[in-house]
Amino acid sequence: MSTADALTCLAFSPDGNKIACGTARSGVTITDISSKSKHQLEMLAEAHTHVTAVAWSPDGEKIIIALPDHTIRCWNATSTHPVGSPFAEHKDLILTAGFLPDSSHAVSLSRDGELLVWDTRRGVVIQQVTVSNTTQTMFVAALSTDSSLLFTSDTKEGIVWEIPKCARIAEIALPNVPLLQAAIISHSRPQVVLAFGDRSFWIWDTSTKKHDDARFEGLSEDDIPFAMAASPDGKLLALEIDGDVNHPTHFYDMKGHEFTTSNMRCTHPFAFSPDGKLFAASSVPSDSKDGIYKLVIRSVEEIIGRSPLDVRSRFM
Template identity: 90%
Template sequence: MSTVDALTCLAFSPDGQKIANGTARSGVTITDISSKSKHQLEMLAETHAHVTAVAWSPDGEKIIIALPDHTIRCWNATSTHPVGPLFGKHKDLILTAGFLPDSSHAISLSRDGELLVWNTGTGVVTQQVTVSNTAQTMFVAALSMDSSLLVTSDTKEGVAWEIPKCARMTQITLPDIPLLQAAIIPYSHPQVVLAFGDRSFWIWDTSTGKHDHARFEGLGEDDIPFAMAASPDGKLLALEIDGDVDHPTHFYDMKGHEFTTSNMRCTHPFAFSPDGKFFAASSVPSDSKDGSYKLIIRSVEEIIGCSPLDVRSRFMAGH
């Protein structure tokens, strides 16, 4: 049996100075970007070490993690001790979770379509909405960085939910092509990038319900989008291609132009910092002597070869 411990999820702190990353075997590690110092959350003996989702509270004081047994635990990010009871109200795999703006409540969605809002101190559920009435049809779910927008999809439609009201904002009819990924542009008017199995992309404006088609350079016949993340300003998209062993993750502007100057070899999980200055991801296993996965952090400017502010002008100039 392999002893390699893979990264499974990661999240930047609200101030962009720290990263919490979950793994398949050893729980959660918090890394300080400037000092490179690390410390681990004190996982309870009965808690599985495999972490499927991680999120920071807006005040930066707490972290929640989701586990494969359909439970969620809240930790104090400074003391690294657990706080509040184990939250076990879900009956299926948890797809996404995050804090609400007041930092005392969290929202979580499981694969069976149950959307819950709950108090992280008491574990009491304050809202419950079924976003899909057919079990096992939740294929894609994305929660915005500030937890104000949730996008869900089944085989027929995508739905944008206003959080914390848990109310439908708008929906979009999906084509007869599998929707593989969804990435919310964090701080723009509510836009979502949708990636389909035929390598086509939609930029969906959830405020109008309309969408534009998009194509991204260099995608071949067998290149399937495996993971996506959009920068906070909506100017950059990190796109991992399934099966691309040499260079899994590519960086694009939203017009589909690739930054071919990028030499960052990385794979999911990945994320942009809230201020858009940093990008964190898992290393490619072949880059390490023991085949292990390492957390790597780079400035966006270093990755694309120019300042994020120069992205638009760079391509308007024809580069």
């Protein structure tokens, strides 16, 4: 993997034992976390090898990837062979995609605001909804790890959609501050974390329709949130700061307090494992002798200096 072949996206398998990494030039690599063995998905000759999104099916048997040509392709995760024909119903860049619980259907959202639910075996659309009008492009979007909830926004409003019904279940008026990042925490009380350009963030409870305000401590006026991920239990946030070369990614609790004990230097893409015990990300190139982007996997306990169970959440 050359320096230009950076990691572009990653996803843990449902059992947390493997991780699929999309790259800028080499397609997708599947890594077994315990044995560290790796293998590549068999890319079709005509397929782009730049991967913009990757997701596992809940049964762990299939992987879908999104490509710059607006197509989505499905692979058998074990044999690494393609399954079916490319899904080519989108007309713009695909922002996010994921499987539904039955592992046979998927949902995907493109930048033009088209949300599609489709059969991965036949490549047939079974549901289509326009979640943003044609005069606007999607500003921020986030899909929950179980694909049950989708958050979309324009400059004025944030909306949560229930999947696969594609029904609006909650709306929130956004402040006159740029919304830069969003992450969904889908547990018994679904919440959406919204990070803004003034270093503030909201934790929006979509059941009560209320939100709490907080601020990321220790950030200056020039620090802009570039990427964000929330742990499955809703207790930790990983936040990458644009332009922070020395320490790009910071870890916070849900009140905005930073875990200053963290010594993990990493950059996006990043993700928490399904059980919240592991965190995976791309290395900072300067940390390797050859300047190459590499997959880094660390335990959350090691990163923050304590067990994730010991982290107090404002929702406990």
